[in-house]
Amino acid sequence: xxxxxxxxxxxxxxxxxxxxxxxxxxxxxxxxxxxxxxxxxxxxxxxxxxxxxxxxxxxxxxxxxxxxxxxxxxxxxxxxxxxxxxxxxxxxxxxxxxxxxxxxxxxxxxxxxxxxxxxxxxxxxxxxxxxxxxxxxxxxxxxxxxxxxxxxxxxxxxxxxxxxxxxxxxxxxxxxxxxxxxxxxxxxxxxxxxxxxxxxxxxxxxxxxxxxxxxxxxxxxxxxxxxxxxxxxxxxxxxxxxxxxxxxxxxxxxxxxxxxxxxxxxxxxxxxxxxxxxxxxxxxxxxxxxxxxxxxxxxxxxxxxxxxxxxxxxxxxxxxxxxxxxxxxxxxxxxxxxxxxxxxxxxxx
Amino acid sequence: xxxxxxxxxxxxxxxxxxxxxxxxxxxxxxxxxxxxxxxxxxxxxxxxxxxxxxxxxxxxxxxxxxxxxxxxxxxxxxxxxxxxxxxxxxxxxxxxxxxxxxxxxxxxxxxxxxxxxxxxxxxxxxxxxxxxxxxxxxxxxxxxxxxxxxxxxxxxxxxx
Numbered sequence: 001x002x003x004x005x006x007x008x009x010x011x012x013x014x015x016x017x018x019x020x021x022x023x024x025x026x027x028x029x030x031x032x033x034x035x036x037x038x039x040x041x042x043x044x045x046x047x048x049x050x051x052x053x054x055x056x057x058x059x060x061x062x063x064x065x066x067x068x069x070x071x072x073x074x075x076x077x078x079x080x081x082x083x084x085x086x087x088x089x090x091x092x093x094x095x096x097x098x099x100x101x102x103x104x105x106x107x108x109x110x111x112x113x114x115x116x117x118x119x120x121x122x123x124x125x126x127x128x129x130x131x132x133x134x135x136x137x138x139x140x141x142x143x144x145x146x147x148x149x150x151x152x153x154x155x156x157x158x159x160x161x162x163x164x165x166x167x168x169x170x171x172x173x174x175x176x177x178x179x180x181x182x183x184x185x186x187x188x189x190x191x192x193x194x195x196x197x198x199x200x201x202x203x204x205x206x207x208x209x210x211x212x213x214x215x216x217x218x219x220x221x222x223x224x225x226x227x228x229x230x231x232x233x234x235x236x237x238x239x240x241x242x243x244x245x246x247x248x249x250x251x252x253x254x255x256x257x258x259x260x261x262x263x264x265x266x267x268x269x270x271x272x273x274x275x276x277x278x279x280x281x282x283x284x285x286x287x288x289x290x291x292x293x294x295x296x297x298x299x300x301x302x303x304x305x306x307x308x309x310x311x312x313x314x315x316x317x318x319x320x321x322x323x324x325x326x327x328x329x330x331x332x333x334x335x336x337x338x339x340x341x342x343x344x345x346x347x348x349x
Numbered sequence: 350x351x352x353x354x355x356x357x358x359x360x361x362x363x364x365x366x367x368x369x370x371x372x373x374x375x376x377x378x379x380x381x382x383x384x385x386x387x388x389x390x391x392x393x394x395x396x397x398x399x400x401x402x403x404x405x406x407x408x409x410x411x412x413x414x415x416x417x418x419x420x421x422x423x424x425x426x427x428x429x430x431x432x433x434x435x436x437x438x439x440x441x442x443x444x445x446x447x448x449x450x451x452x453x454x455x456x457x458x459x460x461x462x463x464x465x466x467x468x469x470x471x472x473x474x475x476x477x478x479x480x481x482x483x484x485x486x487x488x489x490x491x492x493x494x495x496x497x498x499x500x501x502x503x504x505x506x507x508x509x
Contacts, residue, residue, distance in 0.1 A: 003500070003504060003506055006447075006448055006500070007448045007451045007452075010438070010441075010442070010447065010448050010452075011438055014434060014437050014438040014441060015434045015438075017437075018386075018430070018433060018434045018437055019430075021386070022386075022391060022430070025386075069389075071393065072393070072395070072398070073398070211406060213406060214401075214402050214405070214406070215402060218402065218403070218406065218468060218469075221468060221469055221470045222469060224470070225469055225470065227469065
Protein backbone atom coordinates (compact mmCIF):
# COMPACT_ATOMS: atom_id res chain seq x y z
CA UNK A 1 0.00 0.00 0.00
CA UNK A 2 2.91 2.33 0.81
CA UNK A 3 4.27 1.60 -2.66
CA UNK A 4 1.00 2.58 -4.33
CA UNK A 5 1.07 5.82 -2.35
CA UNK A 6 4.40 6.74 -3.99
CA UNK A 7 2.92 6.26 -7.42
CA UNK A 8 -0.31 8.14 -6.68
CA UNK A 9 1.53 11.08 -5.11
CA UNK A 10 3.94 11.24 -8.05
CA UNK A 11 1.13 11.32 -10.62
CA UNK A 12 -0.82 13.85 -8.55
CA UNK A 13 2.20 16.17 -8.25
CA UNK A 14 2.85 16.04 -12.00
CA UNK A 15 -0.76 16.76 -12.95
CA UNK A 16 -1.12 19.49 -10.33
CA UNK A 17 2.06 21.19 -11.54
CA UNK A 18 0.83 20.99 -15.12
CA UNK A 19 -2.52 22.44 -14.08
CA UNK A 20 -0.83 25.40 -12.37
CA UNK A 21 1.49 25.89 -15.36
CA UNK A 22 -1.46 25.91 -17.76
CA UNK A 23 -3.25 28.51 -15.63
CA UNK A 24 -0.13 30.72 -15.60
CA UNK A 25 0.32 30.27 -19.33
CA UNK A 26 -3.23 31.44 -19.97
CA UNK A 27 -2.50 34.60 -17.95
CA UNK A 28 0.66 35.23 -19.99
CA UNK A 29 -1.27 34.73 -23.21
CA UNK A 30 -3.80 37.32 -22.13
CA UNK A 31 -0.96 39.82 -21.71
CA UNK A 32 0.44 38.96 -25.15
CA UNK A 33 -2.93 39.51 -26.73
CA UNK A 34 -2.26 43.25 -26.60
CA UNK A 35 -0.44 42.74 -29.92
CA UNK A 36 -2.81 42.25 -32.85
CA UNK A 37 -3.06 38.60 -33.87
CA UNK A 38 -3.56 37.52 -37.44
CA UNK A 39 -5.27 34.14 -37.43
CA UNK A 40 -4.62 32.16 -40.58
CA UNK A 41 -6.78 29.13 -41.13
CA UNK A 42 -5.13 26.67 -43.49
CA UNK A 43 -4.67 23.02 -44.26
CA UNK A 44 -1.91 20.95 -42.67
CA UNK A 45 0.50 20.99 -45.63
CA UNK A 46 0.55 24.81 -45.49
CA UNK A 47 0.52 25.50 -41.76
CA UNK A 48 2.59 22.48 -40.68
CA UNK A 49 6.26 22.47 -39.77
CA UNK A 50 7.32 21.63 -43.35
CA UNK A 51 4.80 23.87 -45.07
CA UNK A 52 5.26 27.39 -46.39
CA UNK A 53 3.21 28.88 -43.54
CA UNK A 54 5.85 29.03 -40.78
CA UNK A 55 8.43 30.68 -43.09
CA UNK A 56 5.89 33.23 -44.31
CA UNK A 57 4.92 33.89 -40.70
CA UNK A 58 8.54 34.56 -39.79
CA UNK A 59 8.96 37.07 -42.63
CA UNK A 60 5.61 38.72 -41.92
CA UNK A 61 6.14 39.10 -38.18
CA UNK A 62 9.44 40.92 -38.79
CA UNK A 63 7.69 44.15 -39.74
CA UNK A 64 4.01 43.86 -38.94
CA UNK A 65 4.25 44.35 -35.16
CA UNK A 66 1.76 41.56 -34.83
CA UNK A 67 1.55 37.86 -34.19
CA UNK A 68 0.55 35.26 -36.75
CA UNK A 69 -1.33 32.27 -35.44
CA UNK A 70 -2.21 29.25 -37.54
CA UNK A 71 -5.39 27.29 -37.16
CA UNK A 72 -4.90 23.95 -38.80
CA UNK A 73 -7.41 21.89 -40.77
CA UNK A 74 -6.19 18.51 -41.99
CA UNK A 75 -7.12 19.00 -45.66
CA UNK A 76 -8.45 21.82 -47.80
CA UNK A 77 -11.75 19.94 -48.15
CA UNK A 78 -12.20 20.07 -44.39
CA UNK A 79 -11.56 23.84 -44.15
CA UNK A 80 -15.01 24.82 -45.33
CA UNK A 81 -16.71 22.25 -43.13
CA UNK A 82 -14.99 23.69 -40.08
CA UNK A 83 -15.65 27.27 -41.16
CA UNK A 84 -19.32 26.38 -41.44
CA UNK A 85 -19.43 24.47 -38.15
CA UNK A 86 -17.41 26.86 -36.01
CA UNK A 87 -18.28 30.07 -37.84
CA UNK A 88 -17.03 33.28 -36.25
CA UNK A 89 -15.91 31.46 -33.11
CA UNK A 90 -13.04 30.03 -35.20
CA UNK A 91 -11.77 33.61 -35.44
CA UNK A 92 -10.09 33.19 -38.83
CA UNK A 93 -8.85 36.40 -40.47
CA UNK A 94 -7.60 34.60 -43.54
CA UNK A 95 -8.45 31.26 -45.10
CA UNK A 96 -5.74 29.57 -47.14
CA UNK A 97 -6.13 26.51 -49.34
CA UNK A 98 -9.62 26.45 -50.82
CA UNK A 99 -9.74 24.90 -54.28
CA UNK A 100 -12.07 25.55 -57.22
CA UNK A 101 -14.61 22.98 -56.01
CA UNK A 102 -14.98 24.86 -52.76
CA UNK A 103 -15.52 28.31 -54.25
CA UNK A 104 -19.25 28.22 -55.00
CA UNK A 105 -19.94 26.57 -51.68
CA UNK A 106 -17.71 29.07 -49.91
CA UNK A 107 -19.59 31.93 -51.55
CA UNK A 108 -22.94 30.43 -50.62
CA UNK A 109 -22.05 29.70 -47.01
CA UNK A 110 -19.90 32.63 -46.03
CA UNK A 111 -19.51 36.31 -46.73
CA UNK A 112 -16.07 37.29 -48.05
CA UNK A 113 -14.17 40.52 -48.38
CA UNK A 114 -13.50 41.83 -51.84
CA UNK A 115 -9.85 41.81 -52.96
CA UNK A 116 -8.14 43.83 -55.62
CA UNK A 117 -6.27 41.33 -57.80
CA UNK A 118 -6.71 42.82 -61.25
CA UNK A 119 -3.09 43.96 -61.65
CA UNK A 120 -1.59 40.59 -60.77
CA UNK A 121 0.93 39.47 -63.42
CA UNK A 122 0.25 35.73 -63.59
CA UNK A 123 1.10 32.80 -65.87
CA UNK A 124 -1.38 32.25 -68.70
CA UNK A 125 -2.55 28.96 -67.15
CA UNK A 126 -3.62 30.88 -64.05
CA UNK A 127 -5.63 33.67 -65.75
CA UNK A 128 -8.91 31.72 -65.80
CA UNK A 129 -8.71 31.38 -62.02
CA UNK A 130 -8.90 35.15 -61.57
CA UNK A 131 -12.60 35.18 -62.39
CA UNK A 132 -13.85 36.60 -59.11
CA UNK A 133 -12.93 39.31 -56.65
CA UNK A 134 -13.05 37.29 -53.46
CA UNK A 135 -10.63 34.41 -53.94
CA UNK A 136 -7.07 34.87 -55.06
CA UNK A 137 -5.07 31.88 -56.36
CA UNK A 138 -1.66 31.54 -54.74
CA UNK A 139 -0.44 28.26 -56.24
CA UNK A 140 -1.56 25.60 -58.67
CA UNK A 141 -0.78 22.04 -59.60
CA UNK A 142 -1.52 19.44 -62.21
CA UNK A 143 -3.14 16.33 -60.77
CA UNK A 144 -1.67 12.98 -61.77
CA UNK A 145 -0.86 9.55 -60.44
CA UNK A 146 2.60 9.18 -58.97
CA UNK A 147 4.52 5.93 -58.80
CA UNK A 148 7.98 4.50 -58.23
CA UNK A 149 10.11 3.38 -61.17
CA UNK A 150 9.89 -0.38 -61.55
CA UNK A 151 6.42 -0.76 -59.94
CA UNK A 152 4.96 -1.55 -63.37
CA UNK A 153 6.28 -3.48 -66.37
CA UNK A 154 4.50 -0.92 -68.52
CA UNK A 155 3.39 2.31 -66.89
CA UNK A 156 -0.37 2.99 -67.00
CA UNK A 157 -1.21 5.45 -69.76
CA UNK A 158 -4.92 5.85 -69.28
CA UNK A 159 -7.69 5.26 -66.74
CA UNK A 160 -8.40 1.74 -67.97
CA UNK A 161 -4.83 0.66 -67.30
CA UNK A 162 -5.51 1.34 -63.62
CA UNK A 163 -8.07 -1.47 -63.60
CA UNK A 164 -5.38 -4.08 -64.15
CA UNK A 165 -5.70 -7.03 -61.68
CA UNK A 166 -2.19 -6.51 -60.31
CA UNK A 167 -3.27 -3.08 -59.03
CA UNK A 168 -6.11 -4.52 -56.93
CA UNK A 169 -6.09 -2.69 -53.56
CA UNK A 170 -2.84 -1.00 -54.57
CA UNK A 171 -3.99 2.51 -55.50
CA UNK A 172 -4.05 5.17 -52.77
CA UNK A 173 -6.98 7.49 -53.41
CA UNK A 174 -8.63 10.27 -51.43
CA UNK A 175 -12.20 10.59 -50.25
CA UNK A 176 -13.79 13.31 -52.41
CA UNK A 177 -16.07 14.34 -49.54
CA UNK A 178 -13.17 15.54 -47.43
CA UNK A 179 -10.21 15.91 -49.77
CA UNK A 180 -9.85 18.25 -52.73
CA UNK A 181 -7.56 15.94 -54.77
CA UNK A 182 -10.21 13.26 -54.18
CA UNK A 183 -12.85 15.59 -55.65
CA UNK A 184 -10.48 16.40 -58.50
CA UNK A 185 -10.24 12.69 -59.34
CA UNK A 186 -14.01 12.26 -59.32
CA UNK A 187 -14.43 15.25 -61.59
CA UNK A 188 -11.51 14.15 -63.80
CA UNK A 189 -13.08 10.75 -64.47
CA UNK A 190 -16.48 12.28 -65.21
CA UNK A 191 -15.04 14.90 -67.52
CA UNK A 192 -12.97 12.32 -69.37
CA UNK A 193 -15.54 9.53 -69.62
CA UNK A 194 -18.93 11.19 -69.22
CA UNK A 195 -21.12 10.79 -66.14
CA UNK A 196 -22.61 7.34 -66.69
CA UNK A 197 -19.44 5.64 -67.90
CA UNK A 198 -17.49 7.63 -65.31
CA UNK A 199 -19.44 6.26 -62.35
CA UNK A 200 -19.24 2.73 -63.79
CA UNK A 201 -15.49 3.22 -63.89
CA UNK A 202 -15.40 4.57 -60.33
CA UNK A 203 -17.33 1.52 -59.15
CA UNK A 204 -14.59 -0.65 -60.61
CA UNK A 205 -11.93 1.60 -59.09
CA UNK A 206 -13.35 0.96 -55.62
CA UNK A 207 -12.01 -2.58 -56.00
CA UNK A 208 -8.61 -1.21 -56.98
CA UNK A 209 -8.32 1.40 -54.23
CA UNK A 210 -6.24 0.52 -51.19
CA UNK A 211 -8.46 2.98 -49.33
CA UNK A 212 -10.11 6.36 -49.75
CA UNK A 213 -8.11 8.41 -47.27
CA UNK A 214 -9.62 11.54 -45.75
CA UNK A 215 -6.73 13.71 -46.91
CA UNK A 216 -3.97 13.88 -49.50
CA UNK A 217 -1.27 13.47 -46.84
CA UNK A 218 -2.73 10.21 -45.53
CA UNK A 219 -3.10 8.74 -49.03
CA UNK A 220 0.41 9.78 -49.96
CA UNK A 221 1.69 8.37 -46.66
CA UNK A 222 0.33 4.96 -47.64
CA UNK A 223 2.10 5.20 -50.97
CA UNK A 224 5.38 6.37 -49.40
CA UNK A 225 5.21 3.43 -47.00
CA UNK A 226 4.88 1.15 -50.04
CA UNK A 227 1.44 0.00 -49.02
CA UNK A 228 0.24 1.22 -52.41
CA UNK A 229 1.88 1.10 -55.83
CA UNK A 230 0.56 4.45 -56.94
CA UNK A 231 -1.23 7.42 -55.42
CA UNK A 232 -3.24 10.31 -56.73
CA UNK A 233 -1.04 13.36 -56.30
CA UNK A 234 0.57 16.12 -58.35
CA UNK A 235 3.09 16.18 -61.21
CA UNK A 236 5.32 18.14 -58.85
CA UNK A 237 5.44 15.35 -56.23
CA UNK A 238 8.48 13.58 -57.78
CA UNK A 239 10.39 16.86 -57.44
CA UNK A 240 9.86 16.67 -53.68
CA UNK A 241 11.58 13.28 -53.55
CA UNK A 242 14.33 14.49 -55.88
CA UNK A 243 15.08 17.61 -53.83
CA UNK A 244 14.38 16.51 -50.26
CA UNK A 245 15.41 12.85 -50.42
CA UNK A 246 17.80 12.89 -53.39
CA UNK A 247 15.66 10.07 -54.77
CA UNK A 248 15.00 10.00 -58.51
CA UNK A 249 12.81 6.90 -58.41
CA UNK A 250 9.49 8.70 -58.37
CA UNK A 251 7.62 9.62 -61.54
CA UNK A 252 4.30 11.16 -62.44
CA UNK A 253 2.22 9.15 -64.91
CA UNK A 254 0.93 10.99 -67.98
CA UNK A 255 -2.54 9.91 -69.07
CA UNK A 256 -3.96 10.21 -72.58
CA UNK A 257 -7.17 11.69 -71.18
CA UNK A 258 -5.42 14.91 -70.13
CA UNK A 259 -4.97 16.07 -66.53
CA UNK A 260 -7.02 18.37 -64.32
CA UNK A 261 -5.50 21.51 -62.87
CA UNK A 262 -6.04 22.41 -59.25
CA UNK A 263 -5.79 25.97 -58.01
CA UNK A 264 -5.46 26.85 -54.36
CA UNK A 265 -7.05 30.09 -53.22
CA UNK A 266 -6.76 32.42 -50.27
CA UNK A 267 -9.65 34.56 -49.09
CA UNK A 268 -10.60 36.88 -46.25
CA UNK A 269 -13.89 36.19 -44.48
CA UNK A 270 -16.11 39.22 -43.91
CA UNK A 271 -15.99 38.39 -40.19
CA UNK A 272 -12.22 39.03 -40.06
CA UNK A 273 -10.92 41.00 -37.07
CA UNK A 274 -7.56 42.04 -38.49
CA UNK A 275 -8.59 42.41 -42.10
CA UNK A 276 -5.82 44.79 -43.09
CA UNK A 277 -3.17 42.42 -41.76
CA UNK A 278 -4.83 39.61 -43.68
CA UNK A 279 -4.57 41.62 -46.90
CA UNK A 280 -0.92 42.31 -46.20
CA UNK A 281 -0.33 38.61 -45.64
CA UNK A 282 -1.93 37.83 -49.01
CA UNK A 283 0.33 40.45 -50.62
CA UNK A 284 3.32 38.69 -49.07
CA UNK A 285 2.08 35.35 -50.43
CA UNK A 286 1.85 36.87 -53.91
CA UNK A 287 5.22 38.62 -53.78
CA UNK A 288 8.17 37.01 -55.56
CA UNK A 289 9.66 36.03 -52.21
CA UNK A 290 6.40 34.53 -50.98
CA UNK A 291 5.72 32.70 -54.23
CA UNK A 292 9.19 31.19 -54.22
CA UNK A 293 8.68 30.02 -50.65
CA UNK A 294 5.30 28.48 -51.42
CA UNK A 295 6.73 26.75 -54.49
CA UNK A 296 9.68 25.35 -52.59
CA UNK A 297 7.77 24.27 -49.50
CA UNK A 298 4.43 23.15 -50.94
CA UNK A 299 5.86 21.76 -54.17
CA UNK A 300 3.20 23.48 -56.24
CA UNK A 301 3.61 25.82 -59.20
CA UNK A 302 3.68 29.56 -58.44
CA UNK A 303 0.98 31.77 -59.96
CA UNK A 304 3.11 34.90 -60.41
CA UNK A 305 5.07 35.12 -63.63
CA UNK A 306 8.86 34.53 -63.75
CA UNK A 307 9.07 32.88 -60.33
CA UNK A 308 9.67 29.29 -61.37
CA UNK A 309 12.16 30.12 -64.12
CA UNK A 310 15.66 28.92 -63.32
CA UNK A 311 14.42 26.40 -60.73
CA UNK A 312 13.75 22.64 -60.92
CA UNK A 313 10.06 23.46 -61.39
CA UNK A 314 10.75 24.89 -64.84
CA UNK A 315 12.05 21.47 -65.95
CA UNK A 316 8.92 19.54 -65.00
CA UNK A 317 7.43 18.03 -68.17
CA UNK A 318 4.24 19.76 -69.29
CA UNK A 319 1.34 17.31 -69.19
CA UNK A 320 -1.67 17.73 -71.44
CA UNK A 321 -4.32 19.36 -69.26
CA UNK A 322 -8.10 19.18 -69.51
CA UNK A 323 -8.26 22.72 -70.73
CA UNK A 324 -11.22 24.74 -69.55
CA UNK A 325 -11.14 25.87 -65.97
CA UNK A 326 -14.55 25.38 -64.45
CA UNK A 327 -16.05 26.36 -61.15
CA UNK A 328 -18.80 23.80 -60.65
CA UNK A 329 -21.95 24.83 -58.80
CA UNK A 330 -22.52 23.69 -55.22
CA UNK A 331 -25.54 21.64 -56.30
CA UNK A 332 -23.51 19.90 -58.98
CA UNK A 333 -20.70 19.07 -56.55
CA UNK A 334 -23.18 17.83 -53.95
CA UNK A 335 -25.04 15.74 -56.51
CA UNK A 336 -21.80 14.06 -57.63
CA UNK A 337 -20.71 13.48 -54.03
CA UNK A 338 -24.06 11.94 -53.17
CA UNK A 339 -23.78 9.60 -56.13
CA UNK A 340 -20.24 8.72 -55.09
CA UNK A 341 -21.34 8.09 -51.48
CA UNK A 342 -24.20 5.85 -52.65
CA UNK A 343 -21.78 3.90 -54.78
CA UNK A 344 -19.36 3.61 -51.88
CA UNK A 345 -22.06 2.42 -49.50
CA UNK A 346 -23.11 -0.20 -52.02
CA UNK A 347 -19.48 -1.21 -52.26
CA UNK A 348 -19.02 -1.65 -48.53
CA UNK A 349 -22.26 -3.63 -48.02
CA UNK B 350 18.96 8.16 -1.20
CA UNK B 351 21.66 9.72 -3.35
CA UNK B 352 24.11 7.03 -2.22
CA UNK B 353 21.64 4.35 -3.23
CA UNK B 354 21.25 6.06 -6.60
CA UNK B 355 24.90 5.47 -7.48
CA UNK B 356 25.31 2.31 -5.43
CA UNK B 357 22.81 0.68 -7.76
CA UNK B 358 25.47 0.51 -10.48
CA UNK B 359 27.48 -1.82 -8.24
CA UNK B 360 24.61 -4.19 -7.50
CA UNK B 361 22.43 -4.06 -10.60
CA UNK B 362 25.06 -2.91 -13.07
CA UNK B 363 23.77 -5.37 -15.66
CA UNK B 364 20.79 -3.02 -16.08
CA UNK B 365 23.02 -0.04 -16.94
CA UNK B 366 22.46 -0.19 -20.75
CA UNK B 367 18.72 -0.27 -20.15
CA UNK B 368 18.94 2.75 -17.88
CA UNK B 369 20.61 4.75 -20.67
CA UNK B 370 17.75 3.78 -22.95
CA UNK B 371 15.36 4.79 -20.15
CA UNK B 372 16.91 8.24 -19.79
CA UNK B 373 16.87 8.73 -23.57
CA UNK B 374 13.18 7.82 -23.69
CA UNK B 375 12.56 10.20 -20.80
CA UNK B 376 14.28 12.98 -22.70
CA UNK B 377 12.24 12.21 -25.82
CA UNK B 378 8.99 12.38 -23.86
CA UNK B 379 10.09 15.59 -22.15
CA UNK B 380 10.62 17.19 -25.57
CA UNK B 381 7.26 15.96 -26.82
CA UNK B 382 5.48 17.23 -23.72
CA UNK B 383 7.22 20.64 -23.88
CA UNK B 384 6.40 21.03 -27.58
CA UNK B 385 2.77 20.30 -26.85
CA UNK B 386 2.70 22.57 -23.81
CA UNK B 387 4.36 25.49 -25.63
CA UNK B 388 2.33 24.99 -28.81
CA UNK B 389 -1.44 25.07 -29.13
CA UNK B 390 -2.07 21.40 -28.35
CA UNK B 391 -3.95 22.31 -25.18
CA UNK B 392 -5.92 25.19 -26.65
CA UNK B 393 -6.88 23.97 -30.13
CA UNK B 394 -8.61 20.69 -31.00
CA UNK B 395 -5.51 19.19 -32.61
CA UNK B 396 -6.01 15.82 -30.99
CA UNK B 397 -9.66 15.77 -32.09
CA UNK B 398 -8.61 16.57 -35.69
CA UNK B 399 -5.95 13.89 -35.55
CA UNK B 400 -8.39 11.30 -34.27
CA UNK B 401 -11.05 12.27 -36.80
CA UNK B 402 -8.50 11.96 -39.57
CA UNK B 403 -6.85 8.67 -38.68
CA UNK B 404 -9.18 6.60 -36.55
CA UNK B 405 -11.52 5.56 -39.40
CA UNK B 406 -8.55 4.11 -41.32
CA UNK B 407 -6.99 2.37 -38.29
CA UNK B 408 -7.23 -1.31 -37.41
CA UNK B 409 -8.88 -0.51 -34.07
CA UNK B 410 -11.94 -2.59 -33.15
CA UNK B 411 -15.33 -1.01 -33.79
CA UNK B 412 -16.30 -0.69 -30.13
CA UNK B 413 -13.12 1.32 -29.58
CA UNK B 414 -13.82 3.59 -32.57
CA UNK B 415 -17.34 4.23 -31.27
CA UNK B 416 -16.05 4.95 -27.77
CA UNK B 417 -13.38 7.34 -29.04
CA UNK B 418 -15.77 9.18 -31.38
CA UNK B 419 -18.44 9.60 -28.73
CA UNK B 420 -16.30 10.26 -25.64
CA UNK B 421 -12.83 11.45 -26.59
CA UNK B 422 -13.49 13.80 -29.53
CA UNK B 423 -16.10 15.91 -27.70
CA UNK B 424 -13.88 16.10 -24.59
CA UNK B 425 -10.68 16.85 -26.47
CA UNK B 426 -9.50 19.44 -23.93
CA UNK B 427 -9.48 16.96 -21.07
CA UNK B 428 -7.86 14.33 -23.29
CA UNK B 429 -5.17 16.77 -24.44
CA UNK B 430 -4.45 17.67 -20.79
CA UNK B 431 -4.19 13.99 -19.82
CA UNK B 432 -1.87 13.23 -22.76
CA UNK B 433 0.49 16.10 -21.90
CA UNK B 434 0.33 15.18 -18.19
CA UNK B 435 1.16 11.57 -18.93
CA UNK B 436 4.03 12.57 -21.19
CA UNK B 437 5.48 14.77 -18.43
CA UNK B 438 5.01 11.95 -15.92
CA UNK B 439 6.79 9.47 -18.21
CA UNK B 440 9.57 11.98 -18.84
CA UNK B 441 10.25 12.76 -15.17
CA UNK B 442 9.88 9.14 -14.08
CA UNK B 443 12.24 7.80 -16.74
CA UNK B 444 14.86 10.50 -16.28
CA UNK B 445 15.15 10.17 -12.51
CA UNK B 446 14.20 6.48 -12.41
CA UNK B 447 11.30 6.80 -9.99
CA UNK B 448 8.18 4.56 -10.08
CA UNK B 449 9.31 3.40 -13.50
CA UNK B 450 7.35 0.14 -13.53
CA UNK B 451 3.83 1.51 -13.07
CA UNK B 452 4.62 4.54 -15.23
CA UNK B 453 5.89 2.25 -18.00
CA UNK B 454 2.53 0.45 -17.92
CA UNK B 455 0.75 3.80 -18.31
CA UNK B 456 3.13 4.55 -21.20
CA UNK B 457 2.09 1.26 -22.81
CA UNK B 458 -1.53 2.36 -22.54
CA UNK B 459 -0.74 5.76 -24.03
CA UNK B 460 1.24 4.18 -26.90
CA UNK B 461 -1.60 1.79 -27.66
CA UNK B 462 -3.97 4.70 -28.12
CA UNK B 463 -1.48 6.78 -30.10
CA UNK B 464 -1.01 3.80 -32.40
CA UNK B 465 -4.62 4.22 -33.50
CA UNK B 466 -4.62 8.04 -33.49
CA UNK B 467 -1.44 8.83 -35.37
CA UNK B 468 -1.77 7.31 -38.81
CA UNK B 469 0.26 4.70 -40.69
CA UNK B 470 3.46 6.77 -40.89
CA UNK B 471 3.87 6.67 -37.09
CA UNK B 472 2.73 3.10 -36.61
CA UNK B 473 6.23 1.59 -36.55
CA UNK B 474 7.46 4.20 -34.09
CA UNK B 475 4.70 3.53 -31.59
CA UNK B 476 5.05 -0.24 -31.96
CA UNK B 477 8.74 0.11 -31.11
CA UNK B 478 7.94 2.37 -28.14
CA UNK B 479 5.33 -0.11 -26.96
CA UNK B 480 7.98 -2.83 -26.84
CA UNK B 481 10.47 -0.58 -25.07
CA UNK B 482 7.94 0.42 -22.39
CA UNK B 483 6.99 -3.20 -21.83
CA UNK B 484 10.65 -4.10 -21.38
CA UNK B 485 11.12 -1.17 -18.96
CA UNK B 486 8.21 -2.44 -16.89
CA UNK B 487 9.41 -6.02 -17.08
CA UNK B 488 13.00 -5.44 -15.96
CA UNK B 489 12.19 -2.60 -13.54
CA UNK B 490 14.47 -0.17 -15.33
CA UNK B 491 14.40 2.38 -12.49
CA UNK B 492 16.53 0.15 -10.26
CA UNK B 493 19.78 1.09 -11.95
CA UNK B 494 20.83 4.75 -11.88
CA UNK B 495 17.43 5.56 -10.50
CA UNK B 496 15.65 6.26 -7.24
CA UNK B 497 13.67 3.05 -7.49
CA UNK B 498 16.73 1.17 -6.21
CA UNK B 499 16.50 2.95 -2.86
CA UNK B 500 12.93 1.73 -2.36
CA UNK B 501 13.63 -1.66 -3.90
CA UNK B 502 16.35 -2.23 -1.31
CA UNK B 503 14.00 -1.46 1.57
CA UNK B 504 10.63 -2.71 0.42
CA UNK B 505 11.16 -5.11 -2.51
CA UNK B 506 7.96 -6.08 -4.33
CA UNK B 507 6.82 -5.69 -7.93
CA UNK B 508 6.44 -1.92 -7.80
CA UNK B 509 10.16 -1.16 -8.09
